[in-house]
Amino acid sequence: MNRIIIIIGIISFLFSCSPNSQVEEKDEATLQQDQKMEWWREARFGLFIHWGLYAEPAGEWKGERIAGISEWIMARAAIPVKEYEKLAENFNPEKYDAEAWVKLAKYAGMKYIVITSKHHDGFAMFQSKASKYNIVDATLFGRDPLKELADACKKYGIRLGFYYSQAQDWHEPGGTYFNIEDGKPHWDANLVREPLMNYINGKAVPQVKEILENYGGLDILWWDTPRGMTEEAAQALQDVADEYPDMLTNNRLYRPWPGDFTTPEQHVPPTGLDYDWEVCMTMNTSWGYKSYDENWKSGETLIRMLVDIASKGGNLLLNVGPTPEGLFPEPSIDRLKQIGLWMQQNSESIYGTTASPFFKLPWGRCTTKEVDGNTILYLHVFDWPKTGLLQVPGLKTRIKDIYLLSNPKQKFAWKFEDDDLFIHAPSIIFDPINTVVVIETKEKVKVTSNMPTLKEGSILLPADFADIHNPGYGTHAYLSGSGKKSIIQNWVDARVRLEWMFNSVEPGKYKIETLIKANEICKLNVTVGDKNVESEIQPTNNKFEIISLGEIEISETGNQSISLTPDRENWGEVELMYVELVK
Numbered sequence: 176m177n178r179i180i181i182i183i184g185i186i187s188f189l190f191s192c193s194p195n196s197q198v199e200e201k202d203e204a205t206l207q208q209d210q211k212m213e214w215w216r217e218a219r220f221g222l223f224i225h226w227g228l229y230a231e232p233a234g235e236w237k238g239e240r241i242a243g244i245s246e247w248i249m250a251r252a253a254i255p256v257k258e259y260e261k262l263a264e265n266f267n268p269e270k271y272d273a274e275a276w277v278k279l280a281k282y283a284g285m286k287y288i289v290i291t292s293k294h295h296d297g298f299a300m301f302q303s304k305a306s307k308y309n310i311v312d313a314t315l316f317g318r319d320p321l322k323e324l325a326d327a328c329k330k331y332g333i334r335l336g337f338y339y340s341q342a343q344d345w346h347e348p349g350g351t352y353f354n355i356e357d358g359k360p361h362w363d364a365n366l367v368r369e370p371l372m373n374y375i376n377g378k379a380v381p382q383v384k385e386i387l388e389n390y391g392g393l394d395i396l397w398w399d400t401p402r403g404m405t406e407e408a409a410q411a412l413q414d415v416a417d418e419y420p421d422m423l424t425n426n427r428l429y430r431p432w433p434g435d436f437t438t439p440e441q442h443v444p445p446t447g448l449d450y451d452w453e454v455c456m457t458m459n460t461s462w463g464y465k466s467y468d469e470n471w472k473s474g475e476t477l478i479r480m481l482v483d484i485a486s487k488g489g490n491l492l493l494n495v496g497p498t499p500e501g502l503f504p505e506p507s508i509d510r511l512k513q514i515g516l517w518m519q520q521n522s523e524s525i526y527g528t529t530a531s532p533f534f535k536l537p538w539g540r541c542t543t544k545e546v547d548g549n550t551i552l553y554l555h556v557f558d559w560p561k562t563g564l565l566q567v568p569g570l571k572t573r574i575k576d577i578y579l580l581s582n583p584k585q586k587f588a589w590k591f592e593d594d595d596l597f598i599h600a601p602s603i604i605f606d607p608i609n610t611v612v613v614i615e616t617k618e619k620v621k622v623t624s625n626m627p628t629l630k631e632g633s634i635l636l637p638a639d640f641a642d643i644h645n646p647g648y649g650t651h652a653y654l655s656g657s658g659k660k661s662i663i664q665n666w667v668d669a670r671v672r673l674e675w676m677f678n679s680v681e682p683g684k685y686k687i688e689t690l691i692k693a694n695e696i697c698k699l700n701v702t703v704g705d706k707n708v709e710s711e712i713q714p715t716n717n718k719f720e721i722i723s724l725g726e727i728e729i730s731e732t733g734n735q736s737i738s739l740t741p742d743r744e745n746w747g748e749v750e751l752m753y754v755e756l757v758k
């Protein structure tokens with residue numbers, strides 16, 4: 176009997192190793208992953224909520240304003256554990272109304288909510304048997320806000336995820352903190368250190384079990400800051416999460432474990448990524464409530480950001496930091512309402528869409544859907560054309576209809592010239608933030624790329640064709656204007672890199688020229704493939720000047736990229752209109 180079992184085992188093992196069945200297995204895994212991710216890919220837009228004891232000091236400690244993100248105040252102001260704990264005594268968010276939060280998120284067009292169940296400060300915002308340091312046991316409030324939120328989400332059909340800071344826990348002797356890996360001591364010398372696994376087994380694992388068991392099942396478990404984790408610690412938590420195969424997790428449990436999606440933080444990637452991704456972004460500059468942070472992004476910026484991300488195939492998780500009373504700050508409410516107003520008319524161009532087939536669209540963005548084998552293109556027009564014609568480059572396709580999404584009775588005429596489509600755009604601007612024009616086609620469209628290529632001996636790389644690689648925590652450069660008037664402004668952070676894709680048809684030596692404005696001597700590195708040149712820019716007296724950045728050998732044909740990387744030590748304030756490669 177045993178022999179038979181062993182033989183069957185060997186045979187099935189051999190079969191499972193045959194190349195054919197491996198291909199099938201991989202496809203099966205991909206299909207399963209597609210199914211698991213379906214609602215999330217369809218959703219495109221979620222609400223992040225950072226709420227905890229840090230909302231009380233709101234960026235201020237003992238009369239002093241503490242710089243940076245407010246939920247970091249305990250570390251940044253080196254507050255001893257016992258002192259920080261006292262915040263719980265006053266935490267009493269009596270104005271908290273979970274349904275109001277959920278209704279507003281829903282109105283804004285968000286399909287899911289992710290809320291901090293425990294941030295780095297170690298305070299659980301849910302009822303926990305694993306640690307008394309939680310909102311039910313340690314405050315006068317005594318309610319479980321996450322239970323109320325879970326009920327409200329269920330009632331209004333919103334998916335729910337919890338954020339859980341698995342590594343950093345500044346309250347526990349075994350929890351990590353931001354510079355533990357550099358051998359720095361915890362700022363509170365009274366916290367006698369213990370091994371990480373004491374904390375993982377004593378608090379993190381039991382609490383993660385609690386949040387997965389007690390709230391009707393979570394759709395997302397959002398880990399954060401994997402630094403300081405060990406594989407053993409991560410595996411202990413992964414084992415708990417594995418009990419919930421439909422739940423999504425992000426890529427922050429342990430490096431380099433991928434999770435179900437990647438998480439660019441505080442910056443939008445310049446192009447799409449080849450793995451599911453979600454940008455998390457604040458409306459001002461702090462995640463937690465910070466009373467004096469007035470640095471709000473406008474509703475326009477946020478709407479266009481959502482569209483930009485959707486056009487690259489990603490999700491946006493947009494943050495609100497509620498007050499200690501339990502209210503969304505007024506400026507956050509205003510922005511959610513403004514986004515909602517736009518979404519009420521245009522959400523069809525966001526939900527369930529996939530990335531743009533175009534290389535660059537100088538006037539805006541594009542999202543797409545396949546319906547019955549035909550492509551629907553949603554043109555998101557940020558800059559309505561003053562010429563009366565909206566040019567869609569490289570699109571020659573059989574068209575069924577072109578109309579305004581917010582009012583389908585408003586049709587547009589069109590014509591083709593060479594390989595481009597031109598849509599007749601009346602002189603009324605329908606929506607100054609973003610007008611969505613729908614093209615329904617009668618096929619699956621193919622687009623000819625408008626990637627810059629050699630014309631009359633040179634390749635022009637305008638500002639609005641640049642990929643701006645901004646750092647997460649740093650000063651962002653941004654594009655203003657479009658077409659010939661477009662400018663990359665505020666290039667002051669030396670970590671910001673610019674990159675252009677172009678099509679190389681004639682390899683050879685090229686002169687690099689740029690139309691640029693610089694306020695002091697700036698040095699940068701120009702790279703194409705494995706070649707690079709160091710260039711120096713002299714101050715331009717507050718005006719744009721054409722400057723030579725030297726010469727570079729382009730040896731390959733096909734898609735190439737050119738990068739401009741500042742020298743960290745020699746950088747000032749720079750604006751740029753174009754780069755030109757001249758043969």
Ligand code: H79
Pocket residue numbers: 225243244246247353399400440455462648
């Ligand atoms: O929950 C939010 C942040 O609190 C958390 N992730 C998002 C979603 C986060 N933890 N670390 N970081 C983000 C990276 C930021 C590090 C910094 Fe700092 C905090 C830069 C300045 C303050 C650590 C402390 C490094 C310098 C001081």
